[in-house]
Amino acid sequence: MSRKIISMLLVAILVLSLLAGCGSKDLEQPAGGNEPTGGQQSGGDKQETVAKGNEQIVVALEADITSLDPQGHNDVMSEKVSFLVFNRLFRLNEDFEAIPDLAEDWSQPSDKEWLLKIKEGVNFHNGEEMTAEDVKFSMERSIESPKVQHVLEQLEKVEVVDKYTVKVTTKDVFAPFINTLVHAGISVLPKDYVESNPDWANKPIGSGQYKFVEWVSGDKIVLEKNEDYYDKGEVGVADKIVFRVIPEGTSRTIALETGEVDVVVSLEAMDAPKVRDNSDLTLYEKPSTNFSYLGMNTQKAPFNDKKFRQAMNYAIDKEAILAIALDGEGVIATSMTSDALLGHVASDYDYDPDRALELLKESGKEGISIEIWASGDVRKRVAEIAQANLLDIGISSEIKMYEWGAFIDATNSGSQPMFTLGWDSNPDVDATLTPQFTTGSIGAQNRAQYSSDKVDRLIAEGRAELDNVKRKEIYEEIYRTLNDDAPWVPLYIENKIVGARAGLKEVKLNSQGLIDLHKLHY
């Protein structure tokens, strides 16, 4: 009889432990907020050692590229391939500034017109010379492509002036114009080839340092050197560049350790110390443009009270969030963008729970409860720390987790409360301010539902102001206003972390990650 009881107890224990173990396995969510999945989404045929000569450089990517057509994607991952196969009029250097690539000369005959002359003698991989027709074609095509049409949204028309010059007319006076031309979506495509080959994206032809060889879906992309690259000072070094898709962070690091890959584009933050301590490997870091914040729906109580929002800015311990969410691999954000952008003014907020409590009392909102919405592992940790911080000042909060697609919808529904999200900045400050803080952007990217006539006006002025000094002043005023209105609690800016074999040279990063891959060599 007692044996029966014991065995039943054992069975009960087994069943209970089964149920305890049964949580849903959280599949890797994209770490980023507004980043597309791919973006902040390959192997030698030798087993152990990789080619130590420069026959082949292998780059590990965290997700497969979306498209070989530079106008068929809008993510940083696919850009890396596009930048090697194609050229743009301008590109970004290490300091995130736009420098000329194909552009030889540019000027503004009038406020809304831009004359752009490309270099002569640039050949596509099929031998044909690039002309202004190709530039015009590429620009017009970009507006037709859903994924990149927002880049040249200001384009009114583009005309061919002579064999190597185009004239672009913008709808409004648009100061950031040059900066928009660095986007992969404005790569110059070979007009004849694209028009005569509807399937051209499967065998793309560009003018870049590397030619396309093959794309094995989900596995790798292979490129080979273009010996006839137009700029002899920027020719590719390695004979071949292979991009290998390795979704699992640990596997990427291991592939680097075994030498199967030469460089890992997004190293897992927690593997950074291991790579740092390994003498065969080198770690490279740079603050990215990837910005994380706690947004607040300024049209919904209690977040519609400015004092309450300011209280939030004093209540959150950003150092703790940086340490826990990112293993410290980043910097604290002091305003609505990274400090590299034009006009940035740091706010005065710091971690001061007493001041937060004071402001709470002034706003009459002590002891209330709110909700915090988040998506994905990293953001969940951020929300948890915020929750703890808020509890310290007497505010209780409930965290609601969402699946990514649902989250994007829900945070635009109008009923979103406080939420945590990220944003990837573009070199021009307007490209962040307009989508995030203009009234017209509510329901699209402006999830804080922030609306201020003053800021709307200033943003429009800033976009149209061609004098850089005056432009800076306008943006400084915007930053000061936003800091005061506090639609967000800016949190941190992630570091881009790249790991490479120690002997690999010319590993350059800008805030969007690894650049100038054509220069990589041993």
Next chain:
Amino acid sequence: MIKYILRRLMFLIPVVIAVTFVVFFIVSLSPGNIAAMIIGDGATKESIEQLTEEMGLNDPIIVQYGRYISKLVTGDMGKSYATGKDVSSEIASRFPNTLKLTILSIIISVGISIPIGVISATKQYSILDYVGMVLALIGISMPSFWFGLMLIIRFALKLGWFPSGGAEGWTSIILPAVTLGVASTASITRVARSSMLEVLPQDYIRTAKAKGVNKKDVIMTHALKNALIPTITIIGLEFGELLGGAILTETVFSWPGIGRLMVESINRKDIPMVLGTIIVFAVGFSIVNLIVDILYAYIDPRIKANYR
């Protein structure tokens, strides 16, 4: 027999229709704006609405489904919302990888589990039996991605015998196949063991022994063959599951199979790709079941008689 097979193959059509119907509705109705996800950053309200209209996503779901089915019957699975590439060519390039991995995993699994199961049964309650059962328990308790990572660290990193991932060369399939094989071993071993245990005390086994048939033949020819029916059932089920794509293993080993493709597409609400991979899975699973049923016929003549 042929008629039976043909009839079973005809069943695939309602299976595919039912599966696509359910999946289409679930994915369409789940939250998340498809156009917004495709465009990504920089999506403005206008561009989202324009793309939604272009893709026909404003039509009632039943209309969208009708469009999909009418294209499907011509063999056109549509284009991926995310990459714009043909769904059928994407799947065609990735499915063979999953198939290769699945077949090798099952071979490894069967190669381990049947001997262990048979030995455990014939030497019941011996030390070999307990060891076998404990090993099986460990095999099924280990998370496959953890085990995969352990194998990578030991055999790829420390010893350098195998690549740590990818699909390059014949060596790259070994570690993922072992990972998956071990995971399936437990259930196959247990079933092999228990069905052997049922068969061994039977009268005809005693008769065979009495006849003087040597021990090996008793076990292999007389006992095992009868124990195979339940065993093959479970092997078929495991094969079907693996065919659906061992997603975690494919991720850890960056193996370009359809499991990863399916999950990525679901996350991106890439409906044509989701449907494409699920159709492949449903058809694959049905065919495996059919093969299992046919094998029954060859193992047990009594069943063959029933297949009209």
